[in-house]
Amino acid sequence: MNSYRLKWNWISAGILLLSAIWIGLTAAFAPATTGGATPFPRVGFSAPDFELSGLDGSAVKLSDFRGKVVFLNFWASWCPPCRAEMPAIQKLSSVYPPEQVAIFGVNATSQDNLDDVQAFIAEYGLTFPVLLDIDGSVNRTYQIQALPTSFFIDAEGKIRKVVIGGPLTEAMMRAEIAQLVEELP
The missing domain is CATH 1.20.5 (Single alpha-helices involved in coiled-coils or other helix-helix interfaces)
Known part of the structure; x- marks a missing residue:
């Protein structure tokens, strides 16, 4: 046995x-595949391209800003940390020339409503472009799980830093953007 x-x-x-x-x-x-899904945006990899409209109806395509540092902030009007960091983002938008840095707020419009978005913009005096993700497709592509979420993207279109949650301070944003601006040709 x-x-x-x-x-x-x-x-x-x-x-x-x-x-x-x-x-x-x-x-x-x-073969390396993602099964047709967009891979999770990660530090060191290219930021997924998208095209969204602003409140004025003008279209903005992320890839059109190659050669510049891009700061993307995903937010909603009902989000307390978004409200807390928005004054610092507005202040930051006036620090760097638009030839070097592009700052965009991407509103989670599928979870918000247009009247609240317009009131929010007026309340905080936002002058940088606010893009409307009406169907939530860009939030899904970037796999936004919490608001706010911010992406620091270099001039080559690569994600250099992701900050989930907030609020970000002006000093933190300045430090990250300044480092990327120093790398500009």
């Missing part, structure tokens, strides 16, 4: 070893 058990132990070990080799080879040589 011991030889019977020993035989099955060896067969089981062999099957397990072959299975492990098969899994390893399959993983090593499988």
Whole structure:
């Protein structure tokens, strides 16, 4: 009976070893795909391109700002941390020339309403472009799980830093943007 058990132990070990080799080879040589889904935006990778409209109806395409530092802030009017950091973002928008830095607020309009967005912009005196993500597609592409979420994007279109939650302080934003501006040609 011991030889019977020993035989099955060896067969089981062999099957397990072959299975492990098969899994390893399959993983090593499988094509890298995302199943049609957009990969999660990560630091060091290109920011997913998008095109959104502002309140005035003008279209803004992210890739049109290559060569500049871009700060994207995803927000909603009902979000307390968004409200807390918005004055600092507004102040920051007047510090850097538009030839170097583009600052955009991306409103989660699918979770907000247009009247509240307009009231928010008036309340905070926002002068930088506010883009409306009416169907939530850009929030989904960027996989926004919490508001506010901010992306610092370099002149090559690569994400250099992501800050989830807030509020960001003016000093934190200035430091990140200043570093990216120093790298401009």
